[in-house]
């Protein structure tokens with residue numbers, strides 16, 4: 001298959017708000033449960049080990065009119081909780097038996113409470129992650145949380161979840177992480193061949209595909225890109241940051257590429273890339289997952305990072321990817337992304353890395369202003385960058 005054909009397949013999954021692929025999973029695995037998870041971090045290994053399909057809940061992707069969802073929220077918060085409620089009230093999550101609400105921000109936390117009230121028949125768990133990175137404190141706490149989740153899922157699924165089940169799932173997700181990392185390496189080496197929009201769709205497909213199938217899709221895409229011949233353009237290499245939760249519309253990613261930006265790194269679909277290294281398959285598997293969270297979590301706005309200055313991780317990425325500029329693309333009213341931004345821009349200013357910033361919502365439909373802004377940014381890099 002060509003890269004375009006693989007992206008087309010992923011695009012169909014992206015646009016299917018009715019979760020046809022989840023229905024297929026249920027048909028192929030009678031009695032198996034499906035667990036949805038909100039952004040960002042969820043221990044998908046534990047869900048998979050219980051024989052269940054973890055499904056990423058990513059909002060309405062601009063494809064659903066918000067009518068009832070607005071009634072549940074004040075006007076000055078982001079879009080994703082509204083469209084998520086709208087999807088649920090329209091019956092599109094009927095195939096999902098339970099939901100994990102990670103401790104991403106107050107909005108997701110409050111959504112978990114609403115869920116308990118609105119859908120009392122569904123399993124709901126708030127996934128609290130550690131704020132203390134001492135293994136004896138935060139690690140022990142998180143190991144306990146993971147144990148509760150494992151026991152809950154065992155009860156829901158009607159069978160025990162063994163350490164061997166967990167180790168098998170850890171191996172599968174390690175393979176997936178390795179494939180994701182290879183895709184990012186390819187994008188970095190040849191962004192004119194592994195296009196940002198296609199790569200995004202391929203990663204996004206991991207929200208509904210079983211993990212082994214998703215790994216195969218990524219590997220197939222990498223092979224197809226390597227076999228393709230696409231023209232190199234004189235675009236600016238940029239990192240985009242801030243899109244880790246509510247996802248930007250596809251038109252926005254396309255607009256950035258068309259405006260002359262090669263996106264060599266981004267934090268979209270961060271839930272598929274939260275851990276930067278493999279989880280150990282030695283010893284107690286839940287302890288291994290907890291330790292991986294403490295030691296290998298990707299730096300991001302919702303992670304408590306006592307050991308590093310905000311901005312250090314971004315500068316590492318900029319250097320590693322040889323990016324010429326940074327584009328802050330954050331959802332409107334996203335407190336974590338927008339509160340972090342001044343600390344990140346300060347770090348960039350210190351190193352004289354050019355940056356630009358704009359906000360979006362998942363249902364944004366007009367991209368002309370962003371196209372002009374991004375185009376001017378890319379041109380200014382090409383004209384005046386010292387590189």
Ligand code: SF4
Nearest residue numbers: 078105107245246334
């Ligand atoms: S977009 Fe930002 S504010 Fe909204 S739910 Fe996500 S992290 Fe929270």
